Amino acid sequence: xxxxxYERNWMIFSIVMLIxxxxxxxxxxxxxxxxxxxxxQRVDPKTVATDPNSPWSNPGLREVEPGxxxxxxxxxxxxxxxxxxxxxxxxAGSRVSFYVTSADVQHGFKIxxxxxxxxxxPGQVSKLTITFDKPGTYNFICTEYCGSGHGxxxxxxxxxx
Amino acid sequence: xxxxxxxxxxxxxVGSHILVAVLALxxxxxxxxxxxxxxxxxDFYPYLRPFIKSYYQGxxxxxxxxxxxxxxxxxMGFLTFNVIFALKxxxxxxxxxxxxxxxxxxxxxxxAIPILANEATVLFxxxxxxxANWAFYVGLTLVxxxxxxxxxxxxxxxxxxxxxxxxxxxxxxxxxxxxxxxxWQICTLGVAVEILTMLLPWSLGLLEGVDPQLARTYxxxxxxxxxxxWLLPAYISWYAMLPKQAGNGKMFSDSLxxxxxxxxxxxSTPLGFHHQYVDPGVPPVWKFIHxxxxxxxxxxxxxxxxxxxxxxxxxxxxxxxxxxxxxxxxLNWSDPSVAAQLLAGILFFFGGIGGLANASxxxxxxxHNTAFIPGHFHLTxxxxxxxxxxxxxxxxxxYLTGRKLWQPxxxxxxxxxxxxxxxxxxxxxxxxGLLGAPRRVPLGLAPxxxxxxxxxxxxxxxxxxxxFLSGAIYLLVMLKTALxxxxxxxxxxxxxxxxxxxxxxxxxxxDRWAPWIYxxxxxxxxxxxxxxxxxxxxxxxxxxxxxxx
Amino acid sequence: xxxxxxxxEEFRPTGTIxxxxxxxxxxxxxxxxxxxxxxxxxxxx
Numbered sequence: 001x002x003x004x005x006y007e008r009n010w011m012i013f014s015i016v017m018l019i020x021x022x023x024x025x026x027x028x029x030x031x032x033x034x035x036x037x038x039x040x041q042r043v044d045p046k047t048v049a050t051d052p053n054s055p056w057s058n059p060g061l062r063e064v065e066p067g068x069x070x071x072x073x074x075x076x077x078x079x080x081x082x083x084x085x086x087x088x089x090x091x092a093g094s095r096v097s098f099y100v101t102s103a104d105v106q107h108g109f110k111i112x113x114x115x116x117x118x119x120x121x122p123g124q125v126s127k128l129t130i131t132f133d134k135p136g137t138y139n140f141i142c143t144e145y146c147g148s149g150h151g152x153x154x155x156x157x158x159x160x161x
Numbered sequence: 162x163x164x165x166x167x168x169x170x171x172x173x174x175v176g177s178h179i180l181v182a183v184l185a186l187x188x189x190x191x192x193x194x195x196x197x198x199x200x201x202x203x204d205f206y207p208y209l210r211p212f213i214k215s216y217y218q219g220x221x222x223x224x225x226x227x228x229x230x231x232x233x234x235x236x237m238g239f240l241t242f243n244v245i246f247a248l249k250x251x252x253x254x255x256x257x258x259x260x261x262x263x264x265x266x267x268x269x270x271x272x273a274i275p276i277l278a279n280e281a282t283v284l285f286x287x288x289x290x291x292x293a294n295w296a297f298y299v300g301l302t303l304v305x306x307x308x309x310x311x312x313x314x315x316x317x318x319x320x321x322x323x324x325x326x327x328x329x330x331x332x333x334x335x336x337x338x339x340x341x342x343x344x345w346q347i348c349t350l351g352v353a354v355e356i357l358t359m360l361l362p363w364s365l366g367l368l369e370g371v372d373p374q375l376a377r378t379y380x381x382x383x384x385x386x387x388x389x390x391w392l393l394p395a396y397i398s399w400y401a402m403l404p405k406q407a408g409n410g411k412m413f414s415d416s417l418x419x420x421x422x423x424x425x426x427x428x429s430t431p432l433g434f435h436h437q438y439v440d441p442g443v444p445p446v447w448k449f450i451h452x453x454x455x456x457x458x459x460x461x462x463x464x465x466x467x468x469x470x471x472x473x474x475x476x477x478x479x480x481x482x483x484x485x486x487x488x489x490x491x492l493n494w495s496d497p498s499v500a501a502q503l504l505a506g507i508l509f510f511f512g513g514i515g516g517l518a519n520a521s522x523x524x525x526x527x528x529h530n531t532a533f534i535p536g537h538f539h540l541t542x543x544x545x546x547x548x549x550x551x552x553x554x555x556x557x558x559x560y561l562t563g564r565k566l567w568q569p570x571x572x573x574x575x576x577x578x579x580x581x582x583x584x585x586x587x588x589x590x591x592x593x594g595l596l597g598a599p600r601r602v603p604l605g606l607a608p609x610x611x612x613x614x615x616x617x618x619x620x621x622x623x624x625x626x627x628x629f630l631s632g633a634i635y636l637l638v639m640l641k642t643a644l645x646x647x648x649x650x651x652x653x654x655x656x657x658x659x660x661x662x663x664x665x666x667x668x669x670x671x672d673r674w675a676p677w678i679y680x681x682x683x684x685x686x687x688x689x690x691x692x693x694x695x696x697x698x699x700x701x702x703x704x705x706x707x708x709x710x
Numbered sequence: 711x712x713x714x715x716x717x718x719e720e721f722r723p724t725g726t727i728x729x730x731x732x733x734x735x736x737x738x739x740x741x742x743x744x745x746x747x748x749x750x751x752x753x754x755x
Contacts, residue, residue: 004414029449032749036448110531115523117525117526119377122704124374129753129754131752143530146291470725486725513737514737524748527744
């Protein structure tokens with residue numbers, strides 16, 4: 001098969017470029033700890049908010065050790081579109097592991113100015129850990145259509161100095 | 162000039178696809194500007210009640226009609242034309258293709274009724290546990306099955322040609338069209354299984370609950386190759402027709418064009434997890450594997466970029482173009498079909514860049530479900546594909562109807578206004594997406610919008626307004642052309658670029674179907690099998706339906 | 711069917727290389743910008 005030399009060079013360049021992008025992505029993932037969510041837990045969405053054994057029946061921050069927190073957040077559309085809790089406060093430097101699930105339909109959960117970005121799927125738990133070095137207010141917003149109130153569904157994490 | 166003659170009934174058949182497609186685009190496109198204006202703070206939705214109850218109902222109409230109906234109908238019409246014309250033979254079983262077409266039409270009507278009744282405000286992705294009326298799912302199924310049936314008609318026609326021409330190289334346009342129809346059949350299996358095993362029984366009350374994570378996996382099995390179903394017909398025109406129209410250019414490399422299509426067949430489906438990077442239920446190792454495969458599928462698009470641009474350069478230089486870039490000006494910009502596709506190609510460069518970023522595994526953490534995503538897909542499906550299809554219709558509709566294109570100057574204006582409007586709209590959406598703005602939200606009313614998004618939201622509105630104008634011009638040109646009393650003097654010449662290299666010299670293995678099909682299926686089994694088995698084995702039908710709109 | 715015109719043999723796609731060079735530079739610049747946003751926003755483990 002005859003291939004024009006310019007075209008052949010372009011094809012080789014393309015492959016090299018794609019390999020470089022793949023390498024950069026791998027460095028960020030495996031070297032810098034910037035990873036995507038992994039399967040964490042299965043839950044029953046019908047009882048996740050009411051079962052006393054379910055952490056999401058009492059959502060909120062739990063301090064695991066000084067400076068390290070677990071945040072159990074419940075997303076829901078019924079009876080109204082909101083996250084429970086809608087507000088959390090931690091001191092700067094805190095490491096917070098977010099465990100997010102839904103009581104009803106799919107939602108999103110994106111903490112602005114961080115790499116926390118979830119597709120919240122009922123029946124599943126989304127988990128990532130974020131370290132909040134800089135003080136300020138970080139909104140988390142719903143990024144997946146979940147009905148009429150999707151556009152007003154948000155909360156905030158307040159990081160104190 | 163003697164080209165193969167389609168019969169009047171064949172032209173009518175192809176034309177009926179284009180008609181349904183353009184009608185869908187007309188209605189679907191009404192909502193685009195409304196959404197854009199809403200983002201800019203000009204909310205017209207209250208005036209639309211009682212017909213349209215919410216931003217989201219409009220968005221569902223917009224997505225379903227534009228991304229599913231306009232596309233599928235135009236594509237099946239165009240592929241049908243290509244197969245008949247390039248193989249120089251009628252359809253093997255025209256009745257079969259007609260049955261397929263009517264199944265699709267019935268499907269559109271069946272889905273449209275609940276959508277317009279606000280019983281299926283679930284958007285084009287219909288993610289459960291959002292639960293639509295059962296007729297919505299039946300309608301979508303019929304559209305897909307109808308397209309399969311039309312595809313079978315195309316395969317049979319091709320097989321008939323192959324039987325009579327065992328040693329001849331398939332004409333590129335026919336080969337690529339049949340491949341596209343085949344790719345579609347393979348990829349739609351995912352959404353078919355999702356609807357038939359979960360959503361339809363659930364909506365009929367036969368299942369108590371669904372497994373939303375598994376539903377996503379089924380959906381995105383289809384959802385990525387869906388974009389290649391949209392893109393490849395535009396590529397067919399860019400490779401094999403546009404160079405001729407742009408200045409009598411030739412297809413630069415027949416072999417590499419065919420190879421790129423084979424690579425699309427093999428690589429389009431086994432990478433659906435790149436739409437699920439931030440899903441909770443899919444392990445990172447499989448997400449990573451799919452991301453590597455997604456980088457690979459970028460490769461045939463890079464090949465396409467070279468071959469298409471080189472073919473256009475050939476045309477430009479034939480017309481006296483000199484210098485590194487000045488030859489671009491020597492292309493036939495006054496032909497609206499050429500202008501549309503050149504402008505579509507330019508914006509597609511940016512669409513491809515955004516797509517690569519979306520696909521880059523953890524980079525997706527920055528981008529998932531932000532406004533960057535609609536910014537991206539308006540460059541790809543709404544420009545590379547849609548503007549190219551508009552461009553194709555500028556010669557195809559005169560060809561099919563025998564009527565002159567009404568006011569070609571207006572058609573050219575239409576292509577440039579689409580281009581400018583889309584740049585303004587899409588650029589703004591990409592930027593606010595990077596700043597954290599979500600998609601699928603009426604941002605004009607959202608309480609968390611910071612001041613720095615406001616200027617871009619205004620630009621979204623401006624872009625939407627220009628696009629609205631452009632869409633209106635397109636529909637006017639189409640309507641006036643279809644009703645034009647001025648007939649063409651002789652049949653419109655179907656633009657077919659010659660190949661620079663004799664297609665007979667391209668290797669055999671580029672014209673043999675079985676190995677590539679087996680390879681495609683094998684790769685899908687390897688990269689999807691384990692997760693499908695795991696997710697199905699651990700299925701938990703625990704989500705009841707919700708009507709939250 | 712391909713008729714070999716005189717000019718075809720001599721045609722070298724230099725303009726194509728020019729166009730694609732601009733494309734690739736743009737691609738790398740945009741991709742790198744988004745990658746740097748990712749890196750700047752920190753780890754998730």
